[in-house]
Amino acid sequence: MRAAPRARRPFTGWHMTIILVAFFVVVMSVNIFMAVSAVSTFGGTVVDNSYVASQKFNGWLDAARRQQKMGWRRAIALDDARHVRVTLTDQADQPVSAGIITGRAIHPLGRAPEVKLSFQGMGHGVYRARQPLPAGRWQVRVTLAGHGDTQHIQKEVD
Structure with missing residues (x-):
């Protein structure tokens, strides 16, 4: 003998309310996650005037x-x-004397003031900034002037 089929519950307004609330919770959660990710990973303006x-x-x-x-x-x-x-x-891994080295460190989100860097030669092609950087992530831009040319180096340090 077969059991009698169970009666289906009717789809009510409460069911629709739960579905809508769940949908919007998922959408808002994804939006918040994406906004937090964008703000925490974007370093700021690439160029002021394209x-x-x-x-x-x-x-x-x-x-x-x-x-x-x-x-x-x-x-x-x-x-x-x-x-x-x-x-x-150089290409043969020999130290290079650069002449004049200057630099600046810029906080990627502009939360801290720019730090001007002055360097001193440590020998063997190593130059060290005289002042330390505050804690955090910094965009370091160094200018090397000498040998009849100017070179620019840029790196983000943390």
């Missing part, structure tokens, strides 16, 4: 090609005391 940047683009490409021809290997890092270290070597 038209002006486009006019300078070919000059930037030429400067990059000149830098590449020199064959310098450049590295930026933080030491344990949070001083910026710049290491310069």
Whole structure:
């Protein structure tokens, strides 16, 4: 003998309310997650004026090609005391003297004031900033002037 089929519960307004609330909770959760991810990972403005940047683009490409021809290997890092270290070597891993090195550290979200960096030679192609960086993530931009050319290095450090 077969059991009698169970009666179906009717679809009521409460069911629709639960479905709508669940849907909007999911949508709002995803939106909040995406907004928090975007704010925490985006470093800020790439360029202030894209038209002006486009006019300078070919000059930037030429400067990059000149830098590449020199064959310098450049590295930026933080030491344990949070001083910026710049290491310069040539293609044969021999130290390079850079002439004048200047730099600045910019907080990616503009929450801290810009820090001007001055460097001192430590020998063997290593240059160390005289002042340490405050804690946090920083965009370090270093300018090397010497050997008849100017080079720019940029790296984000944390």
